Amino acid sequence: MARAPQPARRGRCWRPWLASLLLALFTLLPGAAGAYDVRLLTPIKKKPPALDFLLEDMNGKSWQLSALKGKVVVINFWAVSCPVCRVEMPTLEKFWQRMRKVDVQVLTIHVGHTEQEIRDFIRQYDLKLPVLHDPSKKISRSWGVFNLPVTFVLDTEGKLAYIAFGGRNWLNPEIASMIMALRPPL
Numbered sequence: 001m002a003r004a005p006q007p008a009r010r011g012r013c014w015r016p017w018l019a020s021l022l023l024a025l026f027t028l029l030p031g032a033a034g035a036y037d038v039r040l041l042t043p044i045k046k047k048p049p050a051l052d053f054l055l056e057d058m059n060g061k062s063w064q065l066s067a068l069k070g071k072v073v074v075i076n077f078w079a080v081s082c083p084v085c086r087v088e089m090p091t092l093e094k095f096w097q098r099m100r101k102v103d104v105q106v107l108t109i110h111v112g113h114t115e116q117e118i119r120d121f122i123r124q125y126d127l128k129l130p131v132l133h134d135p136s137k138k139i140s141r142s143w144g145v146f147n148l149p150v151t152f153v154l155d156t157e158g159k160l161a162y163i164a165f166g167g168r169n170w171l172n173p174e175i176a177s178m179i180m181a182l183r184p185p186l
Contacts, residue, residue, distance in 0.1 A: 039169070041153060041162035041178050050075075050154050053139045055109065055132040058118060063107060063132055066158065072182045073154040074099070074106045077140050080113055080121040082148045088167035089125055095170035096129035104179060107132055111140045111148060155182045 050073075052066045065073070076092060078085035089108075096106040109132045110118050122131060134140050143152070153162035161182055168175060 039164075039166070040172070040174055041151075041164050041168075044160045044163055047155070047159040047161060049157075049159050050152065051142055053142075055134060055139060057130045057132050058115070058122060061130075063130065068105050068154075069158045070156055072104045072156060072179060073158075074104065074151060074179065075154070076106070076108045076149060076151045077111055077134075077143070077145045078108055078149045079111050080117050084167040085149045088149055088170070089121075089127065091168070091170040093125070093127050093129050095176070098176070099179070102180070102183070104183070106130070109134050109139060111137055111145065153179055153182070156184060 050065060052064065054062060054064045056062050065075075074095075076088075078089065080086075092106065092108065099106055107130050111134050113135070115133065115135075118131060118133060121127075140146075147165070149164075149167055151162075151164040151168065152160055153164075155161045162178065
């Protein structure tokens, strides 16, 4: 009996889990850090306005994206089950520590999983940056996020300026320069 044709997967990597695993392994190999560092942010040409959302962080604080207008905002979608996210998150924590001093807001949005799994991860990695929770995946879907990690950078007008598919080394000074260039001149 012939198999029915399978619907094409749109917006997905051929084997997302394999790509994530290979990237995670590559970034952990000795000498691979240089190759990891060169991955920058991709400009979004038309700069559409970001979709507003209201989510709570793991401490119960509500975050409304539209309330952050006037600031550069970095939004990272991730999950504890994502190997690349596990590699990326410590550098994003250090990036947040630096950027909050210059009024750049970093938000992470955890997609799915239970609160306990997220809290265990936060404790294990000693994260202090805002970790918002999207348990229903409603926000991530509305933003078109289907593979993790994905990072969006918004300019001070709340428009999408950059996107990054996959992990980044957030300690790369070129990434920081790109983000700082979005801030208004002093």
